[in-house]
Amino acid sequence: MMAAVPQQSGEATLLRAWADRMEVEQFLFREAELADAHQYTDWQALWAKELVYWVPANADDVDPARQISFIYDNRARLEDRIFRLNTPFAHSQRPRPRLVRTVANIQLVDYDSSRGGTVTSRVCIGETRRDENNIWMARVKHVLVREGGKLLMKEKHVFLAKNRASIGNLTFLL
Amino acid sequence: MNQPAIEWIRPASEEMISELVQPGRVHSRIYTDPGIFELEMDRIFGRTWLLIGHESEIPNPGDYKLRRMGKAPVIFVRGRDNTVRVLLNRCRHRGAQICEEETGNTRQFTCWFHGWSFENTGKLLGVTQPEGYGHALNDGSMDLTPTPRMDNYRGFIFASLSADGGSLKEELSLATSRIDILVDASPTGQLMLDAGAHKTSYRGNWKMVGMDGYHPNYLHSSVVAAWKRNEDSGVGSTHRDDPYSDGSLSRTRDLGYGHCQLDLLNHRLKHYERQCEFYRKFPGGDDYIAAMHRAHGDRATLLIAAGGDPHVGVFPNMQIINNHLRIINPISVDYTELLMIPVKIGGMSNELNAERLRQHESFYGPCGAGSPDDAEMFERVQVGMHAEVNPWIDLSRGIEREKVDTDGSIVGQITDEVTQRGQAKRWAQLMKGK
Ligand code: FES
Numbered sequence: 144m145m146a147a148v149p150q151q152s153g154e155a156t157l158l159r160a161w162a163d164r165m166e167v168e169q170f171l172f173r174e175a176e177l178a179d180a181h182q183y184t185d186w187q188a189l190w191a192k193e194l195v196y197w198v199p200a201n202a203d204d205v206d207p208a209r210q211i212s213f214i215y216d217n218r219a220r221l222e223d224r225i226f227r228l229n230t231p232f233a234h235s236q237r238p239r240p241r242l243v244r245t246v247a248n249i250q251l252v253d254y255d256s257s258r259g260g261t262v263t264s265r266v267c268i269g270e271t272r273r274d275e276n277n278i279w280m281a282r283v284k285h286v287l288v289r290e291g292g293k294l295l296m297k298e299k300h301v302f303l304a305k306n307r308a309s310i311g312n313l314t315f316l317l
Numbered sequence: 318m319n320q321p322a323i324e325w326i327r328p329a330s331e332e333m334i335s336e337l338v339q340p341g342r343v344h345s346r347i348y349t350d351p352g353i354f355e356l357e358m359d360r361i362f363g364r365t366w367l368l369i370g371h372e373s374e375i376p377n378p379g380d381y382k383l384r385r386m387g388k389a390p391v392i393f394v395r396g397r398d399n400t401v402r403v404l405l406n407r408c409r410h411r412g413a414q415i416c417e418e419e420t421g422n423t424r425q426f427t428c429w430f431h432g433w434s435f436e437n438t439g440k441l442l443g444v445t446q447p448e449g450y451g452h453a454l455n456d457g458s459m460d461l462t463p464t465p466r467m468d469n470y471r472g473f474i475f476a477s478l479s480a481d482g483g484s485l486k487e488e489l490s491l492a493t494s495r496i497d498i499l500v501d502a503s504p505t506g507q508l509m510l511d512a513g514a515h516k517t518s519y520r521g522n523w524k525m526v527g528m529d530g531y532h533p534n535y536l537h538s539s540v541v542a543a544w545k546r547n548e549d550s551g552v553g554s555t556h557r558d559d560p561y562s563d564g565s566l567s568r569t570r571d572l573g574y575g576h577c578q579l580d581l582l583n584h585r586l587k588h589y590e591r592q593c594e595f596y597r598k599f600p601g602g603d604d605y606i607a608a609m610h611r612a613h614g615d616r617a618t619l620l621i622a623a624g625g626d627p628h629v630g631v632f633p634n635m636q637i638i639n640n641h642l643r644i645i646n647p648i649s650v651d652y653t654e655l656l657m658i659p660v661k662i663g664g665m666s667n668e669l670n671a672e673r674l675r676q677h678e679s680f681y682g683p684c685g686a687g688s689p690d691d692a693e694m695f696e697r698v699q700v701g702m703h704a705e706v707n708p709w710i711d712l713s714r715g716i717e718r719e720k721v722d723t724d725g726s727i728v729g730q731i732t733d734e735v736t737q738r739g740q741a742k743r744w745a746q747l748m749k750g751k
């Protein structure tokens with residue numbers, strides 16, 4: 144839980160740990176809001192230049208070099224994805240679903256505010272489209288980097304609870 | 318041109334089927350009526366050859382995958398004797414499904430209801446408290462039931478729930494040479510379907526998954542636009558220069574037996590050099606091209622240009638599209654599951670095969686740029702068809718310009734509904750019990 148707090152936790156260290164946590168939380172909450180609101184371009188701006196956006200299929204531990212995923216985007220593929228979603232012709236997102244996601248269980252693992260690091264969390268996304276409701280639950284791993292003073296996503300891995308099940312339309316931003 | 322509602326009589330008579338499938342149009346009830354669906358399970362999925370999978374999906378003794386044949390759950394398994402079988406997933410005692418895990422490796426299947434167990438060959442291994450039966454049950458009479466027929470075409474395993482009917486070769490007919498386009502994309506003839514699968518679903522009838530050369534430029538305009546930005550993005554490398562325009566060399570084909578094809582081969586052949594260039598961007602690209610020429614001589618050019626994609630539908634439950642093998646599982650009249658299994662090609666480097674996976678993900682699966690939009694349309698059609706004042710689905714496009722080609726297939730322009738008519742014809746024939 145307090146993985147970011149060093150052993151010799153004086154008051155200053157504790158404060159720094161809280162400040163780090165606040166910054167990371169705010170970042171993840173902002174990301175969640177942009178994704179929920181289908182603000183594709185703004186969401187894309189949260190990514191570092193080199194990136195991996197990964198949603199494995201069939202199991203959590205597949206090897207993307209040898210097995211398929213739902214999403215295994217580098218920058219070029221992510222830009223294609225966002226380009227398409229921004230056209231009026233992404234029909235599986237027309238009408239757009241209403242999304243409400245909760246990000247919780249945030250843990251700063253191996254994190255340093257000057258460079259960034261790994262953050263894990265849990266997400267629960269409620270999706271309502273037309274008269275259909277879906278719940279998407281996942282474990283999430285972010286690798287954040289600090290570039291030019293700003294936190295950015297370098298990697299995001301989304302381990303869907305139902306990545307083995309039959310899935311229909313999952314074209315919004317996870 | 319309102320039509321009177323059709324008198325609804327069960328069981329469906331030959332006359333009724335003829336009324337539902339007419340030249341150039343079909344009645345929407347064939348997609349919406351639960352009674353028709355039940356009849357399909359019997360007369361189509363209960364009789365024809367169905368694709369089960371590819372033998373490379375279960376490479377080792379004990380490997381298995383769960384599959385479906387219409388409503389029947391089956392186990393696609395390689396036994397300890399290294400023989401591939403298709404066994405009905407049903408305990409011989411009181412019928413419990415005997416294997417639950419979708420994929421795995423096992424020496425035996427145990428039914429936990431009363432504890433009977435079976436070898437991975439299907440042979441009955443043990444019955445709890447066997448003295449309760451007056452005679453021994455392990456004489457072969459209580460083994461797991463194999464499908465009445467099973468056959469293999471170049472590694473693709475097919476089975477039939479009916480003991481009679483034409484041979485696989487006969488019923489695949491012209492589709493065999495299309496399956497060859499994929500198998501021969503490997504200089505060694507080796508395919509590896511070991512990269513997992515996308516299992517997707519939509520709320521629509523199974524027959525909507527067809528071969529339609531009319532829709533890509535319209536429905537998939539978001540993807541076409543992405544190819545314009547970068548023509549190698551996604552599956553763009555095999556779709557250069559608009560293969561879906563009627564001015565292209567692409568054709569639609571009705572191959573008989575309900576099999577149909579978007580024949581993009583001649584269009585792709587024009588881009589052979591650029592396909593080679595694309596392969597050369599990856600380590601092993603040159604080796605692959607050279608190996609193809611050594612293995613296939615004059616045919617290599619076409620095979621390389623095709624990229625292993627015959628774009629063929631094998632009626633009723635199989636398709637080979639772009640980089641994947643697709644299995645169509647009808648669940649109910651308005652719900653369908655699709656299994657999309659990417660194919661890796663023996664003789665291609667790991668990098669080339671990884672690129673095939675990335676191409677597949679770009680368009681297919683629940684997060685792809687293409688198939689979710691297809692599914693969206695199938696769902697809209699399923700809803701729209703309930704407006705039955707005029708119940709006809711029009712499939713007449715190109716009916717006046719289609720021709721019979723030298724190989725016996727019916728051929729039309731790429732946007733023509735030759736493929737849909739071919740499927741409807743076979744559907745009607747089977748549904749009449751012929
Ligand atoms: S139903 Fe399988 S042991 Fe009884």
Ligand SMILES: [Fe+2]
Pocket residue numbers: 532533536537687688691
């Ligand atoms: Fe499509």
